Amino acid sequence: MQTEVKGFMTGQPVSIEAESSALEALDLMIDHAIRHLPVVGPDRRLRGILSFDDLRAALPTPLSLRIPLAVEERWRVADITVGEVMTYAPVTIRHDAPLQEAATRMIEGRFGCLPVVDEDGRLDGILSETDLLHALATVLWAEHERSAPAPQTETLLRDLEREQDHLVQQLTHYEHLEQERTATRREIPLDLAEQGQGAEEGYLTEQLAELASRRLRAIEHALERAREGRRETCERCGGRISPRRIRALPGSTLCIRCSREAEAVR
Numbered sequence: 001m002q003t004e005v006k007g008f009m010t011g012q013p014v015s016i017e018a019e020s021s022a023l024e025a026l027d028l029m030i031d032h033a034i035r036h037l038p039v040v041g042p043d044r045r046l047r048g049i050l051s052f053d054d055l056r057a058a059l060p061t062p063l064s065l066r067i068p069l070a071v072e073e074r075w076r077v078a079d080i081t082v083g084e085v086m087t088y089a090p091v092t093i094r095h096d097a098p099l100q101e102a103a104t105r106m107i108e109g110r111f112g113c114l115p116v117v118d119e120d121g122r123l124d125g126i127l128s129e130t131d132l133l134h135a136l137a138t139v140l141w142a143e144h145e146r147s148a149p150a151p152q153t154e155t156l157l158r159d160l161e162r163e164q165d166h167l168v169q170q171l172t173h174y175e176h177l178e179q180e181r182t183a184t185r186r187e188i189p190l191d192l193a194e195q196g197q198g199a200e201e202g203y204l205t206e207q208l209a210e211l212a213s214r215r216l217r218a219i220e221h222a223l224e225r226a227r228e229g230r231r232e233t234c235e236r237c238g239g240r241i242s243p244r245r246i247r248a249l250p251g252s253t254l255c256i257r258c259s260r261e262a263e264a265v266r
């Protein structure tokens with residue numbers, strides 16, 4: 001994300017010289033549909049800025065940015081030069097300055113644009129309100145793209161980690177049961193019926209433990225893939241695995257289509 005002035009300024013802007021007539025400046029603004037003209041001297045050093053509002057305030061006739069001045073009005077303003085009506089030594093910005101600095105200067109000074117100059121004061125570009133709006137739109141869209149999928153992934157990871165914790169506890173519990181049973185068997189001789197019941201319980205616990213540890217391995221694998229940014233990538237086709245599928249089967253490494261194909265082969 002480019003957030004320096006140069007990423008959004010207009011380079012090589014149309015400019016004018018202080019000795020030119022204000023009328024010429026007006027025609028340039030109309031031709032290029034712009035409201036500001038940087039005023040440069042020799043070597044393109046910035047001397048001032050001329051805005052359409054400056055012209056409107058200074059010229060003794062109503063002006064429009066859409067319609068050139070009528071012929072009968074032109075002679076009345078022909079003698080006025082740019083230097084007479086421009087703003088001298090305007091506030092400027094460097095092309096490598098952060099965009100927010102430019103925005104702050106424009107807001108505080110109520111400027112419609114900022115001329116961009118190099119270290120020697122030569123005109124580099126111009127940054128207008130429209131350019132700032134463009135920058136804002138770009139930043140907001142980038143933020144939107146970044147934040148939209150994030151909560152989904154985070155929620156999923158949190159759910160998986162919670163289940164992981166739960167499974168670890170469960171497995172520990174099964175282990176304890178198994179240890180207790182072994183210990184009890186050693187201490188108290190059981191009758192045959194009790195032994196049978198114990199064996200059955202033991203078998204069930206074993207099955208549950210096996211299921212839990214299989215699920216735990218799947219979740220660990222899914223978490224590992226998620227942390228490497230591969231959670232949503234199908235291992236076979238490189239396509240996307242839907243979050244819903246991952247939630248239902250956290251160990252999923254294949255997209256729905258590939259897993260159907262794999263099952264069909266089996």
Ligand SMILES: [Zn+2]
Pocket residue numbers: 234235236237238239254255256257258259
């Ligand atoms: Zn696939």
